[in-house]
Amino acid sequence: MTFSRRSFLAASAGVAMPLGAPSLALAQAREFRLGILTPPGHPWNRAALKVGETLKAETNGRLSLTVFHAGQLGNEAAMLQQMQSGALDMGWIMAAELGSRVPTIAAITAPYVVDSTPKIAKLVRHPVAMKLFDVLPRETGTVGLAWGITGMRAIFSARDISRLADIRGMKLRINPTPVYRDFYQSLGAAPTPIPTPAVFDAMSNGQVDGLEADLEFSWNQRFDRVSKVILMMNAVFMPVIALVSGRVWTTLPAADREIITRAVKAALDIQIDELAVNEPKLVEQFKAGPAQVRVADPKDAEAVVAEFDKLWLPKAPVLAELRQVGRTL
Structure with missing residues (x-):
């Protein structure tokens, strides 16, 4: 109704x-x-x-x-x-x-509207x-x-990754929202549906290669303990x-x-x-843990973002305005 x-x-x-x-x-x-x-x-x-x-x-x-x-x-x-x-x-x-x-609401979660x-x-x-x-x-x-x-989301990876291109082929647990699905699929990841409580074990046994999540939630779940790398995307937030x-x-x-x-x-x-x-204090806590913290280069995503916008601007024209605002912040 x-x-x-x-x-x-x-x-x-x-x-x-x-x-x-x-x-x-x-x-x-x-x-x-x-x-x-x-x-x-x-x-x-x-x-x-x-x-x-x-x-x-x-x-x-x-x-x-x-x-x-x-x-x-x-x-x-x-x-x-x-x-x-x-x-x-x-x-x-x-x-x-x-x-x-x-879709208008989804636009705020589009990749690289803001980067911090x-x-x-x-x-x-x-x-x-x-x-x-x-x-x-x-x-x-x-x-x-x-x-x-929440803050910017990162990829917690059981693989040794350092750039966006390394995400290709990864079985990645993502939030199933359409924006995230389209973005990560365009990066070549294979979104894999896993209930949140099962993610830690799924990473441990190789059922998935990693997940994307915000830092605060991930610290509480200690996903860094089953990760080799935390790749700071600085791309999307929820x-x-x-x-x-x-x-x-x-x-x-x-x-x-x-x-x-x-x-x-x-x-x-x-x-x-x-x-x-x-x-920033949370990032330092992760750096003191078992996983390597690395930062992805946003320039590597320029072509992916262009393709994303071709798909999403017709559905959510306000995305163009949000990107303009993001550039001024």
Whole structure:
């Protein structure tokens, strides 16, 4: 079920509400439910809990938030469906899931839009990135409030690799989002579907040659212990979007929508800044470990990126604008 953009805009403006409804709603207590796939302790989860603390403090407990961690409410597709129906108030959904449905959202995960985590931090706050949310009410029945981020992803390889050309022929566990699939296939990799909990053993026994993942997640999983090389791609990243059910959003008075939006942005701003500051320390931790840390030359990907854009620009014209912004950061 999708949520009409027309009804969303009308209701957001208060047109469809009965006289007096906003002031009545403003006086009512409301407990929101938020679903998220990542486990307790993850930076996104900590940010979600911070939102709940802020809502409680700013409204003297009138607005509260319960966070359901680690996919307790189902996978991201299930949580998105629940938000579309209004059964779930909020969900923090990764661009991989949304990008598989909405090419405009997928565009931000295209290779080499930016080439460092500090630039990611700037990109997701840029008006062009925020404007990507405009398609969400129509396409998904949800309202986007803010981005959260992971850092640049790297390849953890059981092979001895040092450049992009060495990826050719590798059985590589990747996130199955269409952008990543098209990019890594163009590099000659053979994307191999392996459940995340099985990746460590799959690398150990040679079932896959490696995986691509963000550094923070990989440190927690210690994929460097089954890797010869960590190849820093500085090519792609995977953000998350803080979503609210469109059906729920239209029932809230403007003042409450403002409080929620401000709380979400503030919490994710902290998450973004902390990641940008901490990632260099994480790289140093990896350098002290068993795997060699190497950096791929982005010039080696110029032809691949040109072919990628031929495929994706017709589907997501905003990609050209994102690349232009990325060059200025």
